Amino acid sequence: MxxxxxxxxxxxxxxxxxxxxxxxxxxxxxxxxxxxxxxxxxxxxxxNKTRKLEFLMADAINSGADTIVTTGAVQSNHCRLTLSAAVREGMSCYLVLEERVPGSYHEEALGNHFLFRLLGVDGTEVVPAGTDLQGAMEQMAEDLRGRGRQPYIIPGGGSNxxxxxxxxxxxxxxxxxxxxxxxxxxxxxxxxxxxxxxxxxxxxxxxxxxxxxxxxxxxxxxxxxxxxxxxxxxxxxxxxxxxxxxxxxxxxxxxxxxxxxxxxxxxxxxxxxxxxxxxxxxxxxxxxxxxxxxxxxxxxxxxxxxxxxxxxxxxxxxxxxxxxxxxxxxxxxxxx
Ligand SMILES: Cc1ncc(COP(=O)(O)O)c(C=O)c1O
Structure with a gap:
């Protein structure tokens, strides 16, 4: 290898x-x-997402992206670390947050959600469990392209x-x-x-x-x-x-x-x-x-x-x- x-x-x-x-x-x-x-x-x-992001962010940068779109649960570690990598690379970051457990999303929540806010997430969309997350990210990317951005989609968990x-x-x-x-x-x-x-x-x-x-x-x-x-x-x-x-x-x-x-x-x-x-x-x-x-x-x-x-x-x-x-x-x- x-x-x-x-x-x-x-x-x-x-x-x-x-x-x-x-x-x-x-x-x-x-x-x-x-x-x-x-x-x-x-x-x-x-x-663990940090290891995956080393390869995914390099690919995003090589593709000419200036914005990352990804998805995870409302307390997603993957979203926290992807946002952190985007900050490090001087890129914007948007998150599709899946409310896998009904009622689990709270705007004032601590833990990772607090860190999304502290790290300056550019935008979040909260969707119900079972939403087509790939479709939701593609829609978000399409909207961003309409606003002149160059988005790169990272799948949930960085698992491709x-x-x-x-x-x-x-x-x-x-x-x-x-x-x-x-x-x-x-x-x-x-x-x-x-x-x-x-x-x-x-x-x-x-x-x-x-x-x-x-x-x-x-x-x-x-x-x-x-x-x-x-x-x-x-x-x-x-x-x-x-x-x-x-x-x-x-x-x-x-x-x-x-x-x-x-x-x-x-x-x-x-x-x-x-x-x-x-x-x-x-x-x-x-x-x-x-x-x-x-x-x-x-x-x-x-x-x-x-x-x-x-x-x-x-x-x-x-x-x-x-x-x-x-x-x-x-x-x-x-x-x-
Ligand atoms: C802390 C932590 N451990 C383990 C996992 C699971 O790893 P994987 O999604 O690669 O199966 C995750 C995924 O989000 C995680 O955040």
Missing amino acids: DLARIPRRRYTAGHTPIEFLANLSRELGGPRIHIKRDDLLGLTAGG DLGALGYAACAAEIQAQAFDAGPSFDHIVCASGSGGTHAGLLAGQQALSSRIPVTGISVRADKAGQEAKIRNLANAALGRLGLDPVVTEEAVQVVDDYVGPGYSLPTDEMTAAIQLFARTEGILLDPVYTGKTAAGLIGLIRQGRFASDEDVLFLHTGGAPALYAYPDAALKDVDA
């Missing part, structure tokens, strides 16, 4: 750290849990074949870090939402002949639908790299037991995971993505899915600003 051929902006200096979580590993009785700190990526408050290359690059980074300082990881656990993270890791590993099993914890979709989506996207990312679409069905593993009542809706397991990471390691997770993903990791450990002498890498994909929009869910008393 030659990622150096593909135009890229840089928003993070160097690698994100991989840390051994001694207290959490002890608390859970093994395996050895390590964390890849992609919550420390560059742009406003970090998170180009954005997924951010996580192919992350797979290469993990391999280099394991080679440099060890350990050699036996499993990777990550969130699986719009899919670019999970699919990019699989594509990158395939391209590197690396075979660490990746388990994606779904935050929204059912297992079958999510696995099909991830496989298609991973193979599309390989196509971008000029490689054959060789990601197999067996390589794509999604667990959908931790979604709870739905996307962004709290679960007790999520709350317990957020509290455990905070109180054993001082690490903040978020209620929508990494809290549920960590609940999945803990659940798999308790089911005996990993041997106690194995090294498991938990990918921290960011999202902590959303905590400040869900303080009650994070502080609720739950049985750990």
